[in-house]
Ligand SMILES: [Zn+2]
């Protein structure tokens with residue numbers, strides 16, 4: 001039956017995919033297309049015409065690129081958020097949305113300020129005292145390098161940590177004393193050797209220094225309430241870094257490039273950091289030292 005050409009198909013009538021609007025001369029080809037394209041509710045869509053796109057990047061192209069659909073791009077220009085690509089009902093709604101969508105921490109909930117535990121914050125003597133004061137909500141990016149512990153070397157141990165600010169200034173870097181014996185330095189990936197870790201900084205000292213940078217002079221009580229000076233912490237798979245550092249930081253102050261939807265694959269899996277830096281920053285991350293923030297080239 002399928003081989004019999006349908007007489008109605010010889011005319012100009014086309015078969016349109018209801019999801020991506022691709023057109024086919026023959027119904028069979030449309031069916032074929034729908035079988036292999038796996039359009040799903042998870043696919044990002046144009047907020048104007050509802051077209052399904054393969055990725056957030058293709059939505060962006062569809063809506064604001066040089067070959068954008070003119071009707072969609074016109075509406076997007078006035079009512080679309082260029083961060084999350086959402087299209088709002090009006091320019092006013094867009095303005096309101098943008099305040100929430102921009103990468104700042106959410107507004108405080110207005111609850112009572114907890115008692116201060118200043119002593120924890122005013123730790124003395126470190127390499128990063130001067131440079132990050134008084135800038136308000138800046139973001140700090142973190143990256144850790146893990147070596148392996150345990151009999152098969154599969155336990156991640158933080159061996160090196162690095163923080164940079166928004167201007168890519170290196171504000172803290174150190175090797176970290178592992179908590180249990182290292183069974184695999186993973187040298188090809190980490191570039192870390194036994195020598196590096198011999199006089200490395202103890203973990204509790206590393207934690208204190210990192211928290212001091214993040215709290216930025218804000219009292220601990222206000223951290224949870226989004227005090228004015230605290231820093232946003234940006235990372236890739238950041239919870240894993242924090243776990244390996246045995247640290248906690250409030251969720252509303254974390255920004256994870258592995259979990260931010262516009263940076264994820266269509267199937268909501270994370271891209272690699274290597275892919276993201278190549279795509280969005282045009283930087284090739286060298287595999288050897290792994291640490292993106294400390295690259296010297
Ligand atoms: Zn389609």
Ligand SMILES: [Zn+2]
Nearest residue numbers: 046048049072
């Ligand atoms: Zn559209």
Ligand SMILES: [Zn+2]
Nearest residue numbers: 081083084101
């Ligand atoms: Zn948005």
